[in-house]
Amino acid sequence: MKNLFRSRMLWVALAVAAVAATLPWWLSAYVLGILTLAYYFGVFSMAWDLLFGFAGEVNFGPTFLIGLGAYTAAIIDANWGWSIPLCVIAGGLVALVGGLLLALPALRLRGPYFGLVTLVAVLLLQNSIVIFAGVTGGEIGMMVPDVMSVSAESNYWIALAFLVICAVLLFGLSRSALGLILQASGQDPTGAQALGFNVTRHKLVAFCVSAVFSGVAGAMLVFYQGTASVGTVIDIGVGVQIIIAAVLGGRRTILGAALGAIVLIVASEFLRPLGQLNTFVVAAVALAVILFFPDGLLGNLLKAKEQT
Amino acid sequence: MLWLQILIDGFAISSLYALGAIGFTLIFGVSGVLNLAHGGVMVVAALTGWALASHFGLGTWLGTLVGVLAGLVSAYVTWLLVVRPIQRSRAIPSEEKEIFVLTGTLLWGIMIQEGLAYLFSDNPVTMRPLISGVALIGGVRTPINEIMIAVLCWIVIGLLWLFVNRTRAGKALLAASMNPRGLTLLGFELSRVYFIAWTIYGVLAGVAGVLLASFLGVSTNNVGQLTASAFSIVVLGGLGSVSGSLMAAYVVGYLETLTAYLIAPTVRPLPALLLLVLVVYVRPQGFLGRR
Numbered sequence: 227m228k229n230l231f232r233s234r235m236l237w238v239a240l241a242v243a244a245v246a247a248t249l250p251w252w253l254s255a256y257v258l259g260i261l262t263l264a265y266y267f268g269v270f271s272m273a274w275d276l277l278f279g280f281a282g283e284v285n286f287g288p289t290f291l292i293g294l295g296a297y298t299a300a301i302i303d304a305n306w307g308w309s310i311p312l313c314v315i316a317g318g319l320v321a322l323v324g325g326l327l328l329a330l331p332a333l334r335l336r337g338p339y340f341g342l343v344t345l346v347a348v349l350l351l352q353n354s355i356v357i358f359a360g361v362t363g364g365e366i367g368m369m370v371p372d373v374m375s376v377s378a379e380s381n382y383w384i385a386l387a388f389l390v391i392c393a394v395l396l397f398g399l400s401r402s403a404l405g406l407i408l409q410a411s412g413q414d415p416t417g418a419q420a421l422g423f424n425v426t427r428h429k430l431v432a433f434c435v436s437a438v439f440s441g442v443a444g445a446m447l448v449f450y451q452g453t454a455s456v457g458t459v460i461d462i463g464v465g466v467q468i469i470i471a472a473v474l475g476g477r478r479t480i481l482g483a484a485l486g487a488i489v490l491i492v493a494s495e496f497l498r499p500l501g502q503l504n505t506f507v508v509a510a511v512a513l514a515v516i517l518f519f520p521d522g523l524l525g526n527l528l529k530a531k532e533q534t
Numbered sequence: 535m536l537w538l539q540i541l542i543d544g545f546a547i548s549s550l551y552a553l554g555a556i557g558f559t560l561i562f563g564v565s566g567v568l569n570l571a572h573g574g575v576m577v578v579a580a581l582t583g584w585a586l587a588s589h590f591g592l593g594t595w596l597g598t599l600v601g602v603l604a605g606l607v608s609a610y611v612t613w614l615l616v617v618r619p620i621q622r623s624r625a626i627p628s629e630e631k632e633i634f635v636l637t638g639t640l641l642w643g644i645m646i647q648e649g650l651a652y653l654f655s656d657n658p659v660t661m662r663p664l665i666s667g668v669a670l671i672g673g674v675r676t677p678i679n680e681i682m683i684a685v686l687c688w689i690v691i692g693l694l695w696l697f698v699n700r701t702r703a704g705k706a707l708l709a710a711s712m713n714p715r716g717l718t719l720l721g722f723e724l725s726r727v728y729f730i731a732w733t734i735y736g737v738l739a740g741v742a743g744v745l746l747a748s749f750l751g752v753s754t755n756n757v758g759q760l761t762a763s764a765f766s767i768v769v770l771g772g773l774g775s776v777s778g779s780l781m782a783a784y785v786v787g788y789l790e791t792l793t794a795y796l797i798a799p800t801v802r803p804l805p806a807l808l809l810l811v812l813v814v815y816v817r818p819q820g821f822l823g824r825r
Contacts, residue, residue, distance in 0.1 A: 466640060
């Protein structure tokens with residue numbers, strides 16, 4: 227815990243968050259909406275970075291967990307009318323179970339197999355949702371009767387608070403003993419095992435944590451947008467955006483992932499006039515980042531500070 | 535009668551899947567790269583071939599040839615612009631190189647998809663059949679084009695087998711997939727082997743793409759699905775095993791055809807995906823996988 231509060235990065239981030247909390251007083255509702263979406267994406271990316279940056283496992287299907295959480299919450303709300311917090315919790319729990327089911331066999335595999343399995347999981351979920359369109363609304367998606375709030379400001383503050391809480395929790399986790407063990411497991415599994423740590427169990431824990439955060443964030447996104455659809459929470463394109471955001475921001479920094487997500491979504495908005503080339507440019511920039519600045523924005527910033 | 539139709543249709547689509555999957559597994563076996571831009575390469579070949587055949591009026595055969603060439607070029611670009619720079623990058627630690635190559639090829643695939651969609655729109659296109667006409671096989675009306683596609687696929691597979699097993703360069707390729715370091719100790723230049731591997735990959739993916747356009751039609755929306763099918767098949771068959779991919783392609787092709795005919799076309803991809811999940815749980819190295 228002490229490590230957490232000693233971290234300068236965290237205090238800087240909290241200061242930035244405090245400034246961000248004042249934004250609704252001088253930004254339009256449209257811009258607030260974009261930032262709200264970006265904050266939820268930030269949580270997706272941070273959850274992904276915990277798994278990738280630390281446990282070293284590339285999860286090509288973060289949207290599997292997000293989609294599970296989102297659709298569970300949506301279906302429960304639409305059919306049984308539970309209150310929003312209960313639906314969100316349910317979404318997180320189902321995502322946790324899904325994550326366990328996915329991770330238990332997947333973590334036995336080495337190398338590219340793990341990534342492939344996660345990708346297949348997303349495809350399976352996507353196909354299942356399309357096939358059971360009666361319950362899930364298929365490709366068009368489904369509407370949810372309850373929404374958290376209709377005011378752009380309230381939604382913004384909810385999203386910001388959610389992002390800050392998740393950031394503190396995930397960042398704290400990354401700086402804790404568990405985080406260090408995860409880092410060791412990710413970068414040198416043999417060495418970590420030689421020191422007596424159960425690498426598979428730790429990676430499983432990381433996966434579960436990632437799953438819970440992803441699921442809860444997915445559910446909250448549904449109650450923000452009022453709809454759940456394949457295109458917003460499950461599509462592989464969404465997963466790729468999450469990965470790009472995390473790599474762009476700097477892997478293994480957690481906070482960098484949130485930064486990357488915000489930069490990505492805001493940049494996409496600026497590129498909107500390009501129309502269809504929008505995604506192309508984003509992918510091209512991400513590729514360039516991978517080729518020339520693989521440490522990402524925050525990663526390079528931290529490296530620069532280390533060298534001075 | 536239905537069974538015969540399923541048999542024939544399944545055979546054609548499986549042969550096509552096999553061609554795509556073999557290229558994918560070859561590149562993985564030789565250079566350890568899971569090319570997630572695979573679908574992109576195929577669609578580039580398909581759309582270029584179509585554009586030249588119809589738009590520029592070059593005719594189907596010439597269009598097909600140029601399409602294959604386009605596939606080859608995009609394979610080279612993928613190697614030289616994306617894969618090799620990442621593999622040689624000094625900024626990326628070596629344990630993470632694989633992951634970065636995966637992400638890089640994924641991004642490149644998206645770039646191809648969106649770039650093509652910008653140039654061609656995402657409407658599906660079909661190439662005119664290479665040979666038009668219908669044949670009667672045991673009472674089932676089959677387009678001659680379909681038969682030709684299956685035959686072409688097998689000719690290419692046969693040529694590949696001949697190359698790998700009977701020529702020196704091909705044997706070097708096989709050796710590189712087993713032990714690259716040992717190969718360099720024998721005096722072979724790995725970069726030349728990689729060049730040959732990517733050339734073969736480009737041709738395989740190009741032919742598969744162009745034939746797919748001729749058989750089922752292709753659009754930029756297929757890019758992701760094509761990559762997904764290829765690696766599902768390859769994982770089923772065993773990463774790195776060409777014969778495994780061949781077997782798995784037929785299993786998946788027939789599973790899909792049976793599903794489409796007997797259950798419903800909408801659930802077509804599902805049984806293959808379920809089989810994949812089962813294999814991953816029970817026998818992750820696939821049918822004939824090595825690792």
